[in-house]
Amino acid sequence: MAMAPRAYVMALVLSVAAVIHAHGAVHKVGDSAGWTTIGSPDYKQWAVTKTFELGDVIRFEYNPQFHNVMRVTHAMYRACNATAPLATYTTGNDSISITTRGHHYFICGVNGHCQSGQRVDINVLPTTATPSSSPASSMAAPTLSSAQSPGPSSNTAASSMASIAKALLLAMAILFHLGFA
Ligand SMILES: *[C@@H]1O[C@H](CO)[C@@H](O)[C@H](O)[C@H]1NC(C)=O
Ligand SMILES: *[C@@H]1O[C@H](CO)[C@@H](O)[C@H](O)[C@H]1NC(C)=O
16 A cells, blocks of 8 residues: 555554553552561552553562562462462562453462462453543542552653653554555
């Protein structure tokens, strides 16, 4: 094809914009408490106050001398079974990108920690992201602790730049494929 169908280019622009907006929110697990057993943070409650989207980053911050992060199956999550994790993270500042919808289960693999509540279920809902129209997240908001700032998790400048770069590459790839570049 020689000419760009206008509607197609418009759709491309919109989808690139969607990619930029949908990606890159960083969710620090436990907020200021981080990933710990101290004070027994309620990670279930933390998770229900968030809206997780594809491309978001889940950050676990903890003292690596005392904790770790293991991604596990649902059965292992329920049983606090750390014998065969799908992935293990041990740096103390682990940023994990969420690239698939559905549940992502994480536990601390140190003896007894999962049992005492150090586990979290990151659930990326199957619907397209429309956070502002989600009654579930606004209903959950009043139970947030006072230290929490309202609104969605902040984008870091770095991850926004990465998203934009990714979106531009995607656009260029599509244009190239269609013979425009
Ligand atoms: C823990 O998970 C592994 C791998 O799925 C399994 O072989 C083992 O039987 C489990 N242990 C317990 C106590 O459930
Ligand atoms: C963890 O890493 C992020 C960047 O990936 C950084 O912004 C943050 O300050 C780090 N946190 C700690 C406690 O080092």
